[in-house]
Amino acid sequence: xxxxxxxxxxxxxxxxxxxxxxxxxxxxxxxxxxxxxxxxxxxxxxxxxxxxxxxxxxxxxxxxxxxxxxxxxxxxxxxxxxxxxxxxxxxxxxxxxxxxxxxxxxxxxxxxxxxxxxxxxxxxxxxxxxxxxxxxxxxxxxxxxxxxxxxxxxxxxxxxxxxxxxxxxxxxxxxxxxxxxxxxxxxxxxxxxxxxxxxxxxxxxxxxxxxxxxxxxxxxxxxxxxxxxxxxxxxxxxxxxxxxxxxxxxxxxxxxxxxxxxxxxxxxxxxxxxxxxxxxxxxxxxxxxxxxxxxxxxxxxxxxxxxxxxxxxxxxxxxxxxxxxxxxxxxxxxxxxxxxxxxxxxxxxxxxxxxxxxxxxxxxxxxxxx
Numbered sequence: 001x002x003x004x005x006x007x008x009x010x011x012x013x014x015x016x017x018x019x020x021x022x023x024x025x026x027x028x029x030x031x032x033x034x035x036x037x038x039x040x041x042x043x044x045x046x047x048x049x050x051x052x053x054x055x056x057x058x059x060x061x062x063x064x065x066x067x068x069x070x071x072x073x074x075x076x077x078x079x080x081x082x083x084x085x086x087x088x089x090x091x092x093x094x095x096x097x098x099x100x101x102x103x104x105x106x107x108x109x110x111x112x113x114x115x116x117x118x119x120x121x122x123x124x125x126x127x128x129x130x131x132x133x134x135x136x137x138x139x140x141x142x143x144x145x146x147x148x149x150x151x152x153x154x155x156x157x158x159x160x161x162x163x164x165x166x167x168x169x170x171x172x173x174x175x176x177x178x179x180x181x182x183x184x185x186x187x188x189x190x191x192x193x194x195x196x197x198x199x200x201x202x203x204x205x206x207x208x209x210x211x212x213x214x215x216x217x218x219x220x221x222x223x224x225x226x227x228x229x230x231x232x233x234x235x236x237x238x239x240x241x242x243x244x245x246x247x248x249x250x251x252x253x254x255x256x257x258x259x260x261x262x263x264x265x266x267x268x269x270x271x272x273x274x275x276x277x278x279x280x281x282x283x284x285x286x287x288x289x290x291x292x293x294x295x296x297x298x299x300x301x302x303x304x305x306x307x308x309x310x311x312x313x314x315x316x317x318x319x320x321x322x323x324x325x326x327x328x329x330x331x332x333x334x335x336x337x338x339x340x341x342x343x344x345x346x347x348x349x350x351x352x353x354x355x356x357x358x359x360x361x362x363x364x365x366x367x368x369x370x
Contacts (some may be wrong), residue, residue, distance in 0.1 A: 024087075050131040086344060101290060101357050108355060109283035113309065120193065120282050124267055129281045130184035131270070134158055135194060138169070142183065142194060142309045144202040144280035147272040148213045149293050150300075153316040154203070157304070160313055168316040195285065199307055202280045203300075203351075204356045205293035207349040209325045212254070212333050214272040216323065219252045226250045233260045255337045262344050334361055335368035 108114065115121050122127065134143045136158060143158070145151040152174050159165040164179035167173070183191055204215075218225035230249025234241050237256045241247060261269075266278050282290070289306070291299030300315040318324075334342065342363050346353070353360055 003314055014110070019352075027028065049288065091298075094298075097357065098290075103239075103354070104357065105282055105355050108351070115284040118191070118281070120365060121281060121284055125278070125281065125284075127184070128267070128279065129284065130191070130273075131182055132279050133183035135181045135183055135186075135198075136161055136307075137181075139307045139309055140197065141199040141201065141303075144200075144285070144287070145278050146202060146204065146210075146279055148210045148217070149202075149203045149205045149276075150296055154300075156316055157309075157313065157344040161309060168314065199289075200285060200287045201291065201303055202276075202287055203291040203293060203296070204276055204352070206358050207275070207352040208292075208361050209330050210276075211257075211273055212351075213325050215254055215257050215333075216325075217253075219257065223250075226252075229260075234256065236263075253336075254333045255341065258337050258341050258345055258362065261290060261348065262341065266348055275349050275352050277355065282355060330361070331368075334363050337363075339363060339365070 040336045111280050116124070118126060118129065121286060129144075131138070132144050132146075134145055134155070135141075136143075139161065143154060145154060153168070155174060156168045160168055162179060162181075183194065186194070219230050225248035228249075231247040232249075233252050233256050234247050234249060235244065236242075237259045261273060266275050269275075269278075269304065271279065280287075289299075289303060291303060297315070304313065304315060342361075346360060352358070
């Protein structure tokens with residue numbers, strides 16, 4: 001009998017066993033064969049950008065000194081682009097992106113100084129991780145939630161599956177703790193069982209876009225964050241305000257926010273700007289699928305189909321009030337920050353850039369003039 005919480009039965013459903021490799025999502029709609037020849041060069045170009053950006057900076061920081069060359073194929077096996085286990089036909093572009101990410105993670109996480117399982121993490125690292133993994137026993141999956149990467153909508157889905165919400169469109173303020181089951185709620189034996197047998201996934205986002213989203217939301221809209229963090233940031237970094245007790249904290253500049261991040265320990269940051277690596281520990285947990293915010297609709301559809309949720313349960317649409325972080329908006333904000341601060345900031349998020357395949361942002365003076 002598998003270990004379980006008394007009140008949460010564990011179904012022995014077939015087809016949900018976790019594999020050793022990142023699973024590949026099928027598209028919501030089929031991609032025609034005519035596009036396949038154009039997909040590969042574009043993805044390879046993307047890979048070159050990643051290699052020449054993130055990895056070069058890692059070399060500069062001495063982070064790749066002992067990295068060994070990964071095997072030519074996943075676990076030595078040829079990648080099969082055909083569907084398996086009666087799954088729909090795969091999306092070739094997604095297949096290649098996942099393979100690039102899969103190789104990078106294996107290569108980086110295979111080093112001796114990286115954690116190789118949950119129990120090799122420090123107590124603080126393990127506590128953070130287990131408190132960010134949501135559990136659904138009925139459909140046998142684990143979801144590591146990352147703030148500012150559509151996690152509220154994923155929590156809505158989990159609440160619908162548990163019966164706490166009628167549907168994902170119910171107008172209710174999101175309670176981020178109630179009616180949710182976290183991996184930290186279980187005993188070590190129960191945790192090991194779920195890590196070994198459940199489908200494990202997370203969603204990632206371009207690191208600087210995620211930071212900007214957190215900044216605009218928390219310091220522009222949430223009074224509690226303005227009082228707790230905004231006022232302190234202004235006292236620290238704005239000249240003449242060190243002893244001001246009446247600061248509202250609602251006018252923190254993006255440069256002040258970046259300076260604050262430079263002085264913070266990534267392992268002790270607020271979850272909204274803590275690096276994804278520290279939140280979800282992709283070296284300690286072998287995730288079956290890593291979706292992206294940039295492909296949210298199709299990646300979310302794949303996960304829902306993969307874990308076998310009822311067809312009437314869909315991923316919520318973005319709210320009408322949502323303010324997207326566009327490339328132009330991100331360019332504007334990054335170019336307002338002195339380059340010396342950005343050069344110090346990027347290494348704090350370098351594993352998010354490199355492991356998840358995001359190129360480093362171009363913030364050169366020439367680029368910022370445009």
